[in-house]
Structure formats: structure tokens, C-alpha cells
Amino acid sequence: MKKSNNLTSNLFQVLSFGLIFGSLISAAYGQRGKLTVISDGRAETINSEVTKAEEEFIEKEVRKKESQIRKINDMCEEDEFFSFSLSGVASGSFTRPKAVQKAYLYELCRSNIEMGIGGILIVENRNVIAHYIYGENGLDDDITILPDIDQNGLSEIVLSGAWVGQGYIFRSVEILELTQRGIKFFGGARTFEDSSGAANPTNHPVKAFKIAVKSGRIPVYFREKYVQKEFEEKWELTKKLQKFSLDKEVVPKYYRIT
Secondary structure, eight states: OHHHHHHHHHHHHHHHHHHHHHHHHHHHHHHHTOEEEEEETTSOOOOOOOOHHHHHHHHHHHHHTHHHHHHHOOOSOGGGTTOOEEEEEEEEOOSSTTOOEEEEEEEEEESSSSOEEEEEEEEETTEEEEEEEEOTTOOOSEEEEESOTTSSSOOEEEEEEEEEETTEEEEEEEEEEEETTEEEEEEEEEEEEEOTTSSSOOSSOEEEEEEEEEOSSSOEEEEEEEEEOTTOOOOEEEEEEEEEOOBOSSOOOOEEOO
16 A cells, blocks of 8 residues: 555656646747737837936047047038937947947938937946937937847847828837847838828728737747728728738948947
8 A cells, every 4th residue: 555655646646747837838938939019010119218317428529529420420400400300218238248238229310200319328337338320211300229139148229200291190119129230120111101191092091000029039020900990990900910021121321330
């Protein structure tokens, strides 16, 4: 009887261990395979808040480099030289793993609705670690981060911007990462389309896209599509979540200042 009881007890322990171990493995794989939402076009854009002191500090740093910046990018007219604004801020590790840093998105000037001179400053302990400018392909109005989707220890930056013209409104996001060689561009994606003001609007003039990513050495991207009929607030899901590729046809130009 003792042998039988011991055998039963040992078998129970093995089965219990197997269930616990299996649960841990499943949890680990489930966590690794979890999707991170990059942007949801249905949601209202809320810009990150910056303090007055932060804005003054960033503008001071930008003004120090202004002559150098304008030699690289001459898109703005003279009457637009003093239209500096700070669009947003995000916290992460942008230039090295585990660093406590902030990325500031600013706008120095605009030459039309969407073009001009903008920039990204990476700040750590009130020191500018990196400074890039852009704007030839359009400016953005908000900045957020992703939690290291390619698993190299660095936070990715998500820039969000809009284009308005000829009765159309578009919003899109671009994903990038700072490297020793410069900016790595992952790609972009449309998040919102409104053609209700166009001469020939579509049957569903307002569309929104939910963009998500599965982290890994090579990230995998997913998208859902929603439509909103005219004069209605409800969103209708028309395409369930499925894999898709980011747009890399137009690669924005970034120039390093610091």
C-alpha cells in the first residue's frame, strides 16, 4: 500500500508540475505574442502636455542651432521665422537601453499647410543628446512611443500628422528609431480618411484604421478597418484584424544637428 500511495503521490506531483510549467510557458508565449496598438484612427488625438519651462528650454536649444538648421532646410519665408511651437513630448530610452530620456517634437515654422521645418530633440538630465530636423515631406503634430517592438532595448518613436486639401482629410503615423547611423524608418500607415468634403465623396466618406504590432526581432503589423456613415457617430467594423505591411514608398528625410 505504501508503494502504491507513493506512486500515486509522485504521479500527482509530476502532473502538477507539468500543469504549472505549461501554464508558465503559455503565459510567456502569450505575453511575447501580445499585440501593441500603435494608433486607432477612431480615437480623438490628444497632444501630450508640456510645461512652460520645457517649452522655453527647447526653444532656447533650437535657437542656438537655428542658423545651421536654416542652411539645411530653407523652406520657410522670412516672415515665418518666429513661429516656434512645441508639439509634444514622450518618455523612453531612445539612444541607449535603460536610459531615462525625453523626446520633444517641435515646429520651427511652416511654409504652407503641411511643409516647413520641424525637429526632434532627445534630452537627458537637461542635456541635448540628439537633435534631428525634418519637414520637406510634411510636418507632424504629435509624438508617442512604442515599447521596443524590435527587442533591441530602444524605444521607437511614433509621429502623427494630418493632411488637409481639396475636401479631403487624412491622418497617418510614421514609426522610427534612433541609431548610431541615423534614423531607422520602419514605415508609415494611414489611420484616418474623410472624403465628405470632396467633389465626389465615396459611399463611406469617413474611414478609420486601427494599427497594431506584434513585437519581435522582425515586428509583424496588423490592421482593422472601420467606416462611419454620414451624420452617424457609430463606427462599423468592415475588415477584421489582419496582417499588413507598413508603407515605405516615401521615406522622410531627417538631418542630424547634434
